[in-house]
Amino acid sequence: MAELEQRVENLETKVMTVERHVDQVMTKLDMFIEESREIRRRQDADRQRQDAEIREIREKHDADMREIRQDMKDMQKNIYAKMDTMDAKIENIGNHVRNMFLVALGGIAAMVVAVFLK
Numbered sequence: 001m002a003e004l005e006q007r008v009e010n011l012e013t014k015v016m017t018v019e020r021h022v023d024q025v026m027t028k029l030d031m032f033i034e035e036s037r038e039i040r041r042r043q044d045a046d047r048q049r050q051d052a053e054i055r056e057i058r059e060k061h062d063a064d065m066r067e068i069r070q071d072m073k074d075m076q077k078n079i080y081a082k083m084d085t086m087d088a089k090i091e092n093i094g095n096h097v098r099n100m101f102l103v104a105l106g107g108i109a110a111m112v113v114a115v116f117l118k
Helices: 002-117
Strands: none
16 A cells, blocks of 8 residues: 555656646746737837838828929929010011011112112
């Protein structure tokens, strides 16, 4: 009987040792799970922050592009207005040259007539 009691006592000691090891492993597993969750939370927070930054950059880019497009439209309108002004000036110069030509032609004709009437 003493031998059986000794075996039972050894078995109980081994079971207690195994239970302690299981508790240690469970504690480590719980710590690992919590660390994994914390890492996941940080990654999610980082991803959300990055998404917000990207969204902000895109919004600024889009606003800048709208402003550039509007500036280009305004420049185009100014160019067309200046071209219209230049066309009008060229037309005035053309009219002036035509008038000067007609005056010169009239003067030459008057000189020719004066020469023949002499």
